[in-house]
Amino acid sequence: MQSEIPQLAAGKATTTSMDERSKHLRRLVITALQGADRGHIGPSLSLIEILRVLYDSFLNYDPAHPRWPLRDRCILSKGHGCLALYAILADKGFFPQEELSNFCAKGAILGGNPEANKVPGVEASTGALGHGLSIGVGMALAANLQKRPSKVVVITGDGEINEGSIWEAAMSAAKHQLGNLTVVVDYNKLQSYSTTKEVLDLDPMADKWQSFGFAVQEVDGHDVNALQQVFAAIPQQSTKPNAVICHTVTGKGFPFAENDPAWHHKSYFSPEQIEKMYRALEMYP
Amino acid sequence: MRQRCLSGIYELAKTDSRVLFIGSDLGQGTLDEFRRDMPERYFMEGITEQHIIGMAAGLAMEGYIPFVNTSATFLTRRCYEQIAIDVCLHKLPVRLVGNGGGLVYAPLGPTHQATEDIAILRSLPNMTVVVPADADEMQRLMPQTATWPGPIYIRLAKGKDPIVSSDLVECKIGKAAVLREAGSVLFIANGVMVHRALMAADLLADERIGCGVINLHTVKPLDVQTLVTQAKKADIVITLEEHTTVGGMGSAVMEALVDNMHGYLPVIKRLGLPDSYISDYGSQKSALASHGLEPHHIASLAAKTLRTIN
Numbered sequence: 001m002q003s004e005i006p007q008l009a010a011g012k013a014t015t016t017s018m019d020e021r022s023k024h025l026r027r028l029v030i031t032a033l034q035g036a037d038r039g040h041i042g043p044s045l046s047l048i049e050i051l052r053v054l055y056d057s058f059l060n061y062d063p064a065h066p067r068w069p070l071r072d073r074c075i076l077s078k079g080h081g082c083l084a085l086y087a088i089l090a091d092k093g094f095f096p097q098e099e100l101s102n103f104c105a106k107g108a109i110l111g112g113n114p115e116a117n118k119v120p121g122v123e124a125s126t127g128a129l130g131h132g133l134s135i136g137v138g139m140a141l142a143a144n145l146q147k148r149p150s151k152v153v154v155i156t157g158d159g160e161i162n163e164g165s166i167w168e169a170a171m172s173a174a175k176h177q178l179g180n181l182t183v184v185v186d187y188n189k190l191q192s193y194s195t196t197k198e199v200l201d202l203d204p205m206a207d208k209w210q211s212f213g214f215a216v217q218e219v220d221g222h223d224v225n226a227l228q229q230v231f232a233a234i235p236q237q238s239t240k241p242n243a244v245i246c247h248t249v250t251g252k253g254f255p256f257a258e259n260d261p262a263w264h265h266k267s268y269f270s271p272e273q274i275e276k277m278y279r280a281l282e283m284y285p
Numbered sequence: 286m287r288q289r290c291l292s293g294i295y296e297l298a299k300t301d302s303r304v305l306f307i308g309s310d311l312g313q314g315t316l317d318e319f320r321r322d323m324p325e326r327y328f329m330e331g332i333t334e335q336h337i338i339g340m341a342a343g344l345a346m347e348g349y350i351p352f353v354n355t356s357a358t359f360l361t362r363r364c365y366e367q368i369a370i371d372v373c374l375h376k377l378p379v380r381l382v383g384n385g386g387g388l389v390y391a392p393l394g395p396t397h398q399a400t401e402d403i404a405i406l407r408s409l410p411n412m413t414v415v416v417p418a419d420a421d422e423m424q425r426l427m428p429q430t431a432t433w434p435g436p437i438y439i440r441l442a443k444g445k446d447p448i449v450s451s452d453l454v455e456c457k458i459g460k461a462a463v464l465r466e467a468g469s470v471l472f473i474a475n476g477v478m479v480h481r482a483l484m485a486a487d488l489l490a491d492e493r494i495g496c497g498v499i500n501l502h503t504v505k506p507l508d509v510q511t512l513v514t515q516a517k518k519a520d521i522v523i524t525l526e527e528h529t530t531v532g533g534m535g536s537a538v539m540e541a542l543v544d545n546m547h548g549y550l551p552v553i554k555r556l557g558l559p560d561s562y563i564s565d566y567g568s569q570k571s572a573l574a575s576h577g578l579e580p581h582h583i584a585s586l587a588a589k590t591l592r593t594i595n
Contacts, residue, residue, distance in 0.1 A: 116375060124346065128370050134336045135371060138343020145325060146347070165367070168336035 016222040017285045018253060022048055026253045028087035028100055030277050036104035038267040039112070042250035042257060043157060044083035046188040046221065047076075050246050051088045053227040054153060054184075063093040066120040072150050073139045075124050077132020078157035078186060079113035080265075085122070086110050094121035130163025132156060133183060137173050140181040140241075155184045159191030162200050167212065170241075174213025179238030182231075183214070186221065188248040192264050209243035221246025254280045287384055287441050289420040293427030294352045294382075295319045298326060301431055303348060307341055309334060309355040334364040341379045342371035350378045350431065356390070357383025357399035357440060361406060368436075373409045376435045381406075386416065386440035387476060387527030388563065391572040395562035399440070404532030406438045407505040413437040414504040415458060416534070418479040422450035422502060429458050440476065443569055447480045450500065461501050461508035463515060468495020470587045471519035471551070473512070473538050475501045478525040481573075484580035489587055496587065504534045509541045516542050516551055521590050523554045525583060527573065530557040552594055556583060 018026075025048050033039045055061075059072040076085045083103070090097045095109065102108035109118040113127025124135050136154035143150040156166065173181050187205060189196050196202050210216045215238065219230045227246070234242050250264065251257030254277055295318055298304040306319050307328040320327040330337050334355065341351035353360065360383045361368070372379045383399060390397035407414045415437060417423040423441075430437055437458075454462045464479070470489060472482035479500045486496040497515055501508070516522050522542065524535035535555035542550060558576055565575065573579065577586075 124343075125370065125374050128366055130335070131339050131367060131371055134339025134367070135343035135346070137336070138340040138345075139347055140343075141340070142344050142347030142349060145349075165333075165335035165339065168331075168333035169339065172330060172333065172336055172340065 016220055018222075019224070022052065022224070023253070023281045023284065025052060025084070025087045025091060026281055027278070028090060028097065029083045030274065032083055032086060032100040032103035032110070033269060034274055035101040037269060038104065038265070039083050040080040040265045041083070042190065042260070042263040043078065043081045043186070043188065045252045045254065045257070046186050046248035046250050047081045047084035047155070048087070048252065049222045049224055049227060050155065050184060050186060050248070051084050053224060053231060055088050055092055057228055058231040059151070059153065061121075063121065066094060070148055070150060072153065073123050073136070074153045074155070075126065075132040075136050076114060076155050077126055078129065078155060078160050079126030081157065081186070082110075082112070082114040085114060086119075089119070089121040092121075095119065129157065129160040130165040133166050133169035133173070136181055136183070137169050137176070137178065140173070140178040141176060143180055144178075150180070152181045153184060154181070155186060157191070158185060158187045158189065158196050158202055159199070161185065161202065170209070170212040170214065173241040177239040178241045179235065182234060182242040182244060183209075184244045184246060186248055187245050188250040190250045190259060190261055190264070192261070194261055205245055209245070213240060214243040215240040216243045216245065218245045218247065221248035222252055253284055256280065286417060286420040286423045286444050286446065288444065289423045290382060290427065290439065290441060291316050291354070293424060297427065297431050298323055301350070303350045304431070305344060305349050305351040307337055307351050307353045309337060309359065311354065334359050335367050338364040338367035338379070339371045342367070342375060342377055345377035345379050346375065350380065352380040352382055354382040355384065356397065357386045357402050358397055361399065361402040361438070365405060368406070369409050372436045373411045376411045378434065379436045380430055381436065381438045383438065383440050386442060388569045388572040389443040391563070391569050392566050394566065395564050398563055400529050400558050400563065401531065401533070402438070402440060403504055403526070403528050403534055404536070407537060408532065411435045412505060413458065414440075415502055416440045416475040416504060417442070417502050418476060418500050419446050419448045419450050420444070421448050422456055425450070425456040426458060426502070433458055442477050446477050449480045449483055459503050459506050459508060461499050461503070461511040463511060464498040464500055465496065467497030467515040467518040469520045469591060470494060470496040471499065471515055471522045472496060472525055472583070473499045473501050473522065473534075474525035475504065475534055476527050478527055478578070481578065481580050481583060482525050485583035485587065488580060488584035492588060494588060494591065501534060501538070504537055507537055507541050509545055512538060512541050513545050516546060517549065519551050520594060521552045521554065521587060523556060523583065523587055525578065526557040527578070528557050529560050530555045531560050533557060552590060554586065554590060556586065
């Protein structure tokens, strides 16, 4: 299967513009960064629009009742992208936005990887990579057994799917015909050391998921309208699990950080650097 | 023992709709009756231990009690991170049922011998570790697994092992079973070593040496109170395990006694397997014998140690 977005599959940065809501969520990320003086910036910023669209228009949930049994489940399997998850959960009212300032502080609920028993809205504690899809398979099976309409969404990184356990889970999802399960791959083409191409090439990404029995869609992971259409196109009743490959940019929104492995994780920010982040957002087209 | 455990899972599932069975690639016909009667709760998932544990965790997060069954080595080594993070960190009621604990698969060599499983699993927070001595004990423990909070690892023995448990001694997860009150010697054993401890105690009785025997089927949480009470009566405590002496039941007992016996500590000897991979094949019995775990070895060590301290 040829990628429908060749310029993205080739690893080029998207130049997709950002509206005020996307900038607002990124400002929440900066708030958390300021508090902790550290964080996985690049891999969080590539997730913002994915999470925004999932929580704005795809997932069914109630922030006042995070454990509502009929809710949809969303697992951030790439737990290190939690800054983006915290931003959207705070924005939706799962917990007060003030908590963002306590990111990684001693005794805080928001840590450098998300924990289910601490953070309302976090379904599973993640951070060790390659775990979320198997948990999602279990949750999707449970939804079928309990005849619940709950959808299950698992967001993985691209480097994360180096893990063999992901492909074990993928085979299982197809075997059980889990049409209620969607894996969303944040394909930002960069992992900690270098590009995914250099470390362990994942292409042809779409072909891989398709051959594992998934219904595959590809999309610009920063294009809000396109993301909405892709998620809306996921069938309600299907015998195939779904894969949405989101072509994204690490550090999206901060031009100086985009596609730069040095911004995968950063510590110690000067007031000037923080100011530079805010200013970059203002200037972003 | 395995058959009794699997039957127990089937019986539990018949009355408790939360109970699921998940196998990897088990022998043909495994729990056919479960598959026939409750096919929607029977899973045979292939040789994917990492995935199976994560999937079981996902099901447990939604209220199920999955019993995951495969060979003890693959169930503990391959998917250790999934057990630690997906199951133990979330404190989920996943039951890990490991076939062929210890040296059961001696003829198959080191890849198949679960000789450090207790050490690695008991070191995980929230985990419960159970090593039944015989099939009857397995059967008594099974109903308790439905209500026990958090994960459980159940190490299965070979099967058709001598029956040493009885209805006369309380069988409860987390409670040490005192089979014989401590004399100057106290044996603490679990799994198939309980039978050997009883035989060694008989040999010592012939020499007029009083010897107690504790069946410590639950390695975690440890019944510290019973251990300390019995150890206080003894001059020598000898632990007996089908496991390396690094970090297993013997280590757990030693830690408990050192931490909790103030002012008096008996001599402690830990008998088990060496810190090495065992690859001399043969049988479980021959492997235990070649590592000094026959009853006469055990009795002899106890008598010799007693002489050195008196």
